[in-house]
Amino acid sequence: MTRADRPLALTLGDPAGIGPDITLLAFEARFRTPIPPFVLLGDPDVLAGRARALGLGVKIKAIADASAALPVFAIALPVLPISVGAPVVTGRPVPANAGAIQQSIEQAVQLVQSGAASAVVTNPISKVTLASAGFGFPGHTEFLAALAGREASDAVMMLVGEGLKVVPVTIHMSLMDVMGALSTERILKTLEITARDVARYFGLARPRIAVTGLNPHAGEDGTMGREEIETIVPAIEAARRLGLDVSGPYPADTLFHAEARKSYDVAVAMYHDQALIPVKTLAFDTGVNVTLGLPFVRTSPDHGTAFALAGTGRASPRSLIEALRLADTMRRNADAAP
Amino acid sequence: MTRADRPLALTLGDPAGIGPDITLLAFEARFRTPIPPFVLLGDPDVLAGRARALGLGVKIKAIADASAALPVFAIALPVLPISVGAPVVTGRPVPANAGAIQQSIEQAVQLVQSGAASAVVTNPISKVTLASAGFGFPGHTEFLAALAGREASDAVMMLVGEGLKVVPVTIHMSLMDVMGALSTERILKTLEITARDVARYFGLARPRIAVTGLNPHAGEDGTMGREEIETIVPAIEAARRLGLDVSGPYPADTLFHAEARKSYDVAVAMYHDQALIPVKTLAFDTGVNVTLGLPFVRTSPDHGTAFALAGTGRASPRSLIEALRLADTMRRNADAAP
Numbered sequence: 001m002t003r004a005d006r007p008l009a010l011t012l013g014d015p016a017g018i019g020p021d022i023t024l025l026a027f028e029a030r031f032r033t034p035i036p037p038f039v040l041l042g043d044p045d046v047l048a049g050r051a052r053a054l055g056l057g058v059k060i061k062a063i064a065d066a067s068a069a070l071p072v073f074a075i076a077l078p079v080l081p082i083s084v085g086a087p088v089v090t091g092r093p094v095p096a097n098a099g100a101i102q103q104s105i106e107q108a109v110q111l112v113q114s115g116a117a118s119a120v121v122t123n124p125i126s127k128v129t130l131a132s133a134g135f136g137f138p139g140h141t142e143f144l145a146a147l148a149g150r151e152a153s154d155a156v157m158m159l160v161g162e163g164l165k166v167v168p169v170t171i172h173m174s175l176m177d178v179m180g181a182l183s184t185e186r187i188l189k190t191l192e193i194t195a196r197d198v199a200r201y202f203g204l205a206r207p208r209i210a211v212t213g214l215n216p217h218a219g220e221d222g223t224m225g226r227e228e229i230e231t232i233v234p235a236i237e238a239a240r241r242l243g244l245d246v247s248g249p250y251p252a253d254t255l256f257h258a259e260a261r262k263s264y265d266v267a268v269a270m271y272h273d274q275a276l277i278p279v280k281t282l283a284f285d286t287g288v289n290v291t292l293g294l295p296f297v298r299t300s301p302d303h304g305t306a307f308a309l310a311g312t313g314r315a316s317p318r319s320l321i322e323a324l325r326l327a328d329t330m331r332r333n334a335d336a337a338p
Numbered sequence: 339m340t341r342a343d344r345p346l347a348l349t350l351g352d353p354a355g356i357g358p359d360i361t362l363l364a365f366e367a368r369f370r371t372p373i374p375p376f377v378l379l380g381d382p383d384v385l386a387g388r389a390r391a392l393g394l395g396v397k398i399k400a401i402a403d404a405s406a407a408l409p410v411f412a413i414a415l416p417v418l419p420i421s422v423g424a425p426v427v428t429g430r431p432v433p434a435n436a437g438a439i440q441q442s443i444e445q446a447v448q449l450v451q452s453g454a455a456s457a458v459v460t461n462p463i464s465k466v467t468l469a470s471a472g473f474g475f476p477g478h479t480e481f482l483a484a485l486a487g488r489e490a491s492d493a494v495m496m497l498v499g500e501g502l503k504v505v506p507v508t509i510h511m512s513l514m515d516v517m518g519a520l521s522t523e524r525i526l527k528t529l530e531i532t533a534r535d536v537a538r539y540f541g542l543a544r545p546r547i548a549v550t551g552l553n554p555h556a557g558e559d560g561t562m563g564r565e566e567i568e569t570i571v572p573a574i575e576a577a578r579r580l581g582l583d584v585s586g587p588y589p590a591d592t593l594f595h596a597e598a599r600k601s602y603d604v605a606v607a608m609y610h611d612q613a614l615i616p617v618k619t620l621a622f623d624t625g626v627n628v629t630l631g632l633p634f635v636r637t638s639p640d641h642g643t644a645f646a647l648a649g650t651g652r653a654s655p656r657s658l659i660e661a662l663r664l665a666d667t668m669r670r671n672a673d674a675a676p
Contacts, residue, residue: 172562217510225513252615254622273591282595
């Protein structure tokens, strides 16, 4: 079996959310548009029930081994079964299913680590559901880092959409906390991981990285904040000494229009909204969340569980489809690398 | 003379910057696209010299009174002369010309206050040039507020582009200072001025205002910052008690995609980049800067002096053209209001 002949491992996410819906819709889309083969890790009965609720004639097939996924994929949605702990009520998450949610992620990582799957794609989970069941991680990224034997700080989130790639240096913290969390060391580490993995997974020998400032107009020579001078510029200079193609800091407001986007391969921003406003403004339905810094490829749709939409037929599979395609593209690029 | 039969008053901005270039190009564009008539307040010799440098056959006509602008506009660019204090070297700003720059703005305000002009449109100025000549204001907005006898805090900046209108509550300050500068009172005042002037100038009886949070995910119920709960929500509630159509706080990253933009008429954001990233990502060449809260309409192109582009023929007049059109539209809406 060549490296290409393996399915993507797709987790089910919270079974009460839209994960089942968009999985079924993405699978069904394969007659109209190329969908890379995947194997779902989750409860086949939940999928079958959701298919009935949505009026979808999708055939679901439980398989015993990931190697059966490819021949099955043309005719049925292949599932490696993980039973839920409690009956699933669509739209109503329960802590009793936290175990099955977690197991799905663990098995996806095992499959990719053993070589049986080519990459991990995750459906949305609810932090609240998992935390109430004692899950000790803020989210997917940190859990995946732990499963891969990495530090949480090794995992770097990148958003991809409409040709734009953006990495926030800090993510889920208050804006007040950003100032204290930014350091030259942290920015430099983010730049190094970004440069290495964007090269590896996107077929770019030496990606051009554009770095934003923290303040308006990138601080305007220190007149509106000194973080650029004291923290960001030293990180850029250190990255350049390592041979990376890094420039900036640029004012964030003028870095994301069409003409500016041509000047770099990936932008590194200082905080959540600075990175996510441009990508979600441009690519709301098609944005993909990528985790860099892991020993395998992981992508996910760039949205949450959307419990209110589960089972209604109004959830769009577009972001999941983009996540499946991007995971497939990224691991093919990595396989093709010298 | 009806209210419509008056020119817009256009300042020259820094004569060493691209103000002369884009003024000439906007005037020349009137044969291809509708350009509302304007009178320029500035040095006719600077304009004539720049026209020669750019190879433009634009005729320039000094006039003694703004009332002559309309009949002249079809054949020549009408100028109310203000001589520069020192010879202009294109691309090289000098403090000696700060007086002429300032006078241009003062006369534009006088014209609109006397009724001889319908609105003020300003070309870009350089804060550094003006400050070195003792100009005591951070920028246009504060100077215009003072000329109009208003407090600087009465003047509210709004960016307009591609159908999006965004108002930042705080503007030119470091991100660290934003947290201290935001108050319920300040947000409420911004909401009141925005609601009143967007109604008046855009023909909307009761504009729908969407307010962003400060933190990622609008703080996610206080888990990532409490400014939403303690500062922003009270301002929204107070605005509603005043009868305004205000909602939020919304996560800023999901407020600016095409579908979301249909749900409001104007967004109010907490700080510079949160407001300017979406509008400049979507409308980099066509964004317009509007000052609300003044007793007259004022717009300007959403870019700076661009000294390096002056005289090169590479400056685009698109943003100035949009600023002229928007000023004309806004004051017509105000004139038509009951």
